Amino acid sequence: MDNEPRDVSRRSLLQAAAAAPVVAATASVGAGQAAATAADPADRAAQRFTIAVLPDTQYLLDEGGSDHEPVRETLRHLVRERDRAGIVFLAQLGDLTEHGTETEIRAADRVFDTIDGRLPYSVLAGNHDIRSGTDDQRGDSPYRRAFGPHRFAHMATYGGSSPGGYNSYHRVRAGGREWLVLALDWRVSDTGLSWAQGVLDRHPTLPAILTTHDLVWAEEDGQAHLSDHGERLWERLIRGNDQIFLALGGHYWPPGRTTLTNDAGNPVHLHVTNYQDRYYGGAGMIRFYAFDLARDTVDVSTYSPWLLAKRERTPLEAENVELTGEVDRFSVEIDFDRRFAGFAPPVVVAPRPPAAVMPRGTVAYWRFDRSGLAAFPDGSSVPAGTVARDLSGNGNDLRAEYLHASGPEALTWSAEHHDAQPAHASLRFAGGKAPDRGAVLRTGPSAPLNRLTFQSGYTIETFLKLPEPFEGDHAWMGILSWEGRAGDAGKTSGWSDDEPTCSLNVSPERFLQFVVYPVPVDADPTSWSHAVPVGRWTHVAVVNDGRHTVLYVDGSRIARNAAEESRGISTLGKPFAIGGTQFAERYGQGFYGWIGDTRIVNRSLRPDQFLTAVR
Template identity: 50%
Template structure:
């Protein structure tokens, strides 16, 4: 929503004007009262926030400033609502760099000091003499915010000899992150110091903060300043650890993405609001990392103004939150892939097969073979004799069903099967239980758990693979004596719809028709765990350990037995295989009882 449309929305919702009685952003009110003094953020939570505070100079401008907006922002940062793990100031703390101005802003930052809340600062061109670099010597900035102030910080790791460049290591999302804060004009020695910090922390993803690097046009498209190009060439480009840079100085805000020498994206952002109402009102950027979603959600807010709602006029309400594309956006970053060049995630070793043979195991198959080699058959590791034999559909090559070196990191084994199947005509290869397999006679009257690891390729939704099955029976419901619904359907099938949603459809022993559990549409190119669990009365479908919504409540006991084999990687209608699966299949286990999700093979 752009600013003009947002204004129309707020007026239509009755949120503009002096008489408004509702805050536009109630979530940005005062910090939660439950946030205990001194209690830190949750550093193991995969969702955490980096707070970024740009130029506050007009709030500390001789006798023309006002510390109240900054005080409100710092209270919000320590309030505990956003799991904020660190605050980075981008320079120009003051307008004139005078001792009295630094005395004022220093008092505001004591709120963080008393709580030992981690933060970094750096000198902007208004904090020092702008014609100098980091060799300028002692200044009021250094007296107030030099290394001596950070000695008690749990994240501070040191500063350059001149004191103007510093680095912090903070913990968030269960790992450590490096943040480097560089002076307005780092010298050759200062840039060398930054390179040495990266070299001493070679496995840490790094965020660079500096006062000047990029500037943006009115459309929010950023580009390097002359000095910023120098910093890119001499520091950022050749150090793959740096994935995000943040600077102030210029306005309007903007961003760009540039590839470094390693061929990886670096996100470069300019954020500054000093040109706006009340010198920006100590507005902050909140970088909300979500490691599970591989996303950083970015929003720009003014806690000071939000605290005052509903006592705001129209101008003030427009400044509570910035929602243009340069201020409110999301970055998609595959963190594991982006950091793999310097911090690869170690692959845990395979878990022993015998550890998967829990009470009630009927069959356990893991697909271990040379990558790319055709599959002939697979032994049942449960020891119960439910071995699998290969079937190749007419006209299909042996490679249509082969071993693969790909695997889900959460599954016990370290390999999988690759199926290259399809339909109309039926093609590919699949596996079936041998004629002598004891499982062929099972009805699972007391319950069951069928679980597997699955990955779908990019082209799965091209219309050629809908209703492909990863597991089920070849025999139909009709052969099991059922006459309800469509008796030609298999007595049990775990299939995938044309939208790549799981469907567990079964003719229970105690019903004449089909009982169906429906999942949601799945992501492609990602490993997924699926489990169908029946406790002898009802069936629940799980995806990645979570119960889906559309599970039937009508009692359903067991699986009607039509005779014949169970199939892996094939769907049969009226007992005739119509298509083989298309994708990857990891470990498969069948247990003759309902498992608690904590017992799944998810590790």
């Protein structure tokens, strides 16, 4: 490098009702294999992985006097941590060595033997590894003889190299999809740029990370700017290829970052990372780019495995174990589906027919697409009296009713839906307080569901989404419930005899609350979730095995499940409703948000049997 410029009770609920929101391992990919496309929305087990980045190590691989051990320890550390940290790839950013001599390159060769066959990686030439006045058409060099195409040919990720051997690409399988890593020389020629464009053209659906040595330089506050070579790459390659969402370089210090907008109007994150000016030539600093697809975030951290491994450290060593400044540890928010939509639209699970999602014991199943509801244009009002058929065939049809003096906006049809929901439709409820308004869908007076008590167990599932912004006071709104007074069922241990015998509600803190009065005892076991996110679809499942009730949110068991024994539901032969909860046999406010497919089964189901299970 040459450093150039560069106590929650139900009292409130009842009063309100009465008032008028991995590690994926690498997979073998042949060099000629067609590119995989977007992630499967149902692939939730592979949403976290890490790409490690190794910047300039030249001061540690200098035949004039240096220490290779920090780099070697970093590579050993990556192998040890591969599974735990979900490391799928290592990208090196150039300037492996100080002078690029045969001796130094041989030393680098031996150091990188540490991970050969243990972790896929890319290496690229920096200006200190070759004759700095040349570009990627320079021909033979000690660097190419050690780190040319032959070195990577055995790697499952390796896709190929440019004819001169100084540029390469890899396809990395992680997070349920493939990612492209372009490793470009310190000086890319027109021929090299054409090769890189060809790689992108042959893999048009793959999100791409570009790595090179000279890309951006940063001011002391971390604000980065394109270098002259970076400007060339931006104008000739990056800005016109929407696939490239992240570009990484070394060469300059201090580290920094910037975000530019490409020709498609999307952000491209450009980072410089280099620590050779720090203690011990950077002490083998490694940077982790930890992708979390569930959070739409990349968490970046920087530390020295060599210093971390020391049992005793001097003050200077302790100071440099982990770097926590704003340019060394930060998070980058990326809405991956939206960012990649222009070249790799998300794969949406196709609607599943009702028969495919009605397991043994299904007593009721409602969905709001054409199979279960009359067809309505998106956003149109659902008239009072509209029937949502019970697709189980058990006769538990629902009929739409407006609450109080609510107008047609209180219930509308929507094409919105959870990605894994069987039906691609929902109902939007516009309930609220002051004055009470909303709508409900209720079973008829003779529906079988009204009198079922489920003493052998049950599973109740629904999909919901709360609006963003979450405007107004909607505390203690009901999602679904059975009508009737607990007192009429002989249950008097609760806060009030006027509360219903079973309901699923939303607290002021947006906690889900499931309260039920079991059949054999006078008790009211209640489960509580965490705060449900707004603006995002959530799947909720209430599972009872005939003894206890467990609430699941998005397939995960919550902590605050009732410890009391709970067998059955003390139904009274009164209707079941979606969109509200009664108190003293009267509806107050209705639900505010979207509700999708809702299913009731007369036995406990496992998470892999929920409506979200796509097979």
